[in-house]
Every structure is written in structure tokens, then in C-alpha cells.
Amino acid sequence: MSGMPLVAWCPAKVNLSLRVVGRREDGYHELETRFQAIDLWDRIEARADERLTLACEDPAVPCGPENLVLRAASAMRDLAPRRALGAALRLTKRIPVQGGLGGGSSDAAGALLLCARLWGLEPDAEVVQGLARELGADVPFFLFGGTADGTGRGDRIRTAEYLGDLPILLGIPPFGLSTREVFAAFAPRLTPRGGNVSVRASSGAKSRGDNDFSFMVNDLESVAFSIRPELGAFRDALLEAGALGALLCGSGSSVFGLFAEGTDLAPMAARLGERFARFRIVATRAVARGAYLADPAEGDAG
Numbered sequence: 001m002s003g004m005p006l007v008a009w010c011p012a013k014v015n016l017s018l019r020v021v022g023r024r025e026d027g028y029h030e031l032e033t034r035f036q037a038i039d040l041w042d043r044i045e046a047r048a049d050e051r052l053t054l055a056c057e058d059p060a061v062p063c064g065p066e067n068l069v070l071r072a073a074s075a076m077r078d079l080a081p082r083r084a085l086g087a088a089l090r091l092t093k094r095i096p097v098q099g100g101l102g103g104g105s106s107d108a109a110g111a112l113l114l115c116a117r118l119w120g121l122e123p124d125a126e127v128v129q130g131l132a133r134e135l136g137a138d139v140p141f142f143l144f145g146g147t148a149d150g151t152g153r154g155d156r157i158r159t160a161e162y163l164g165d166l167p168i169l170l171g172i173p174p175f176g177l178s179t180r181e182v183f184a185a186f187a188p189r190l191t192p193r194g195g196n197v198s199v200r201a202s203s204g205a206k207s208r209g210d211n212d213f214s215f216m217v218n219d220l221e222s223v224a225f226s227i228r229p230e231l232g233a234f235r236d237a238l239l240e241a242g243a244l245g246a247l248l249c250g251s252g253s254s255v256f257g258l259f260a261e262g263t264d265l266a267p268m269a270a271r272l273g274e275r276f277a278r279f280r281i282v283a284t285r286a287v288a289r290g291a292y293l294a295d296p297a298e299g300d301a302g
């Protein structure tokens, strides 16, 4: 191993809306969701090596073959005519695990880009998207980033008009929620496809302010808030603090509030931090990018 490593930056996401419109034969749920990338990043570094290995300083992150970064690297390697390619990958986690922020999926998208570059492969964008889709329902979004709509399992992506760098306040509780379990508990209650009608009490008026953010609905909140009522209390506190909209992130466990341009989040972060002492409060914003490769000398992502 020698020389400068290659670096991928991998952003977190929130779902500005998430409607569950059906159940599929493959065990997944049919979704209509709007993703938004946010300014909170994992970093992956890669150097050419004889073997394919992953290291991560966070002991909570398993580095075995089940890790999505290694699965993405293997999938990319399978495209190569000569399969004896290796890489020493090093993952630096900042996006919390099981927070509904898509960290593992974003890392997988970053690893696809990183390994393609490292090994000099130039697969078509559709091929990369196909690999992403096989790795997980949220992975394709991170190849695009910004603001985008997902249908199917959430893996059929159409880019949307960028929301702008709006401020976002995240509440990250000290526990995670399993995506699989939240979806399983939701099963009996489905939103009619394409329906923006509020079909359940929890889908109702949760937005405020001059702009119309009433599209911000997450069908999985009813399940997550019944498992962990403090998440609903945190969502309500964000709305009381003036959020344009506030929702559970994906299947949880994090909760976010979207604020008007120029809002100073610091006083709210301090107040929420006092009231919800167990939560980590992160002031961030929307970003227009997805996972991307950077010059390692460039410093932080953004």
C-alpha cells in the first residue's frame, strides 16, 4: 500500500415525506417518499491492497462480510474482468446507526463509487444503480442526493427540485429502531396509492408557517411513536419551536425539524437539549449532493 488514499464522503438523509402505499410479494413495502440529503457525513478511505478488507474505529460497526461497504465493494469487484482486486477500506462513522438517517446505505453508495475509481472500472450509471438497488432500498438515492422522489421499495429514484440549504435540527435518541421491525408492525395500515388525503389521525396537520409543508407526512410515525412516545414529544417540541414541518426520519429513531432560511438553530438546540437530555441535538442543513469522491487533501465534506 502506498500513495494518497481515495476518499468518498457519504451524506445522511431525511425523508420529507414517506407514504406506505402497499405490500409486495418480496416482503418489502411499496413506498412514495421524498428524500433529502443533509450535511452530516460518513467518510470512507480506500487504498489498493492485495485483499479486500474493512476497518472502522467505531466498535458498534461490524466489519465482517455483512457490512454494506464490503458487500458494495464485492459487488463492484464482480464487474471486473480480473477479479483478484483488493482494497483496504477505512470507514469513519458520524451518522448514527439505526437512526433512520440512511448511513449504511450512503456508505454502500460511496463504496461503489470509490471501488470503481480505485480499480479503474467505468460501469454505466444504470449498472451502478442496479448494484445499488440490490444492496438495499435506500442505496440508489445516495447516488443522486439532493432532493429526490423514491417509488417502488424507495429504490426507483427521480430527482426533484432542490429544496435549498434550509436549516434542519436533528434529535438523535440514545436508542435505535429496526427498520424491519417498524415496517412489520405497520403492516395492517396502508395509505391509498397516490392519496394525499389524510387517512389517519397521525397524518393530519403537522405543518405551520407561510409555506405549504403539509406534504410532510411519515406513515411510520404511528408505529415508532407508540414504541417510543418520547419521539412524538420531540416532534411536537420542534413544531412548537417554529419548525415548518417536523417528522420521524425514515423508520426512526431520529426526528428532524425543517426551519425557514436564516433561522438561528442554536437557541432552539440549547432549549431542546435541556428538555430532552438523553437526545443528541445536531444543527445541520439540507445539501444538494449525494455520495461523492473527493481529493483527500480537501478537508471536510460539504
Ligand code: C5P
Residues within 6 Å of the ligand: 027, 028, 029, 030, 031, 135, 136, 137, 138, 152, 153, 154, 179, 180, 181, 183
Ligand atoms: O433494503 P433494506 O435492507 O434497507 O431494508 C431493511 C428492511 O426494511 C427490509 O428487510 C424490510 O423488512 C423493510 N423494508 C420494507 N419496505 C421497504 C424498505 C424496507 O418493508 N420499502
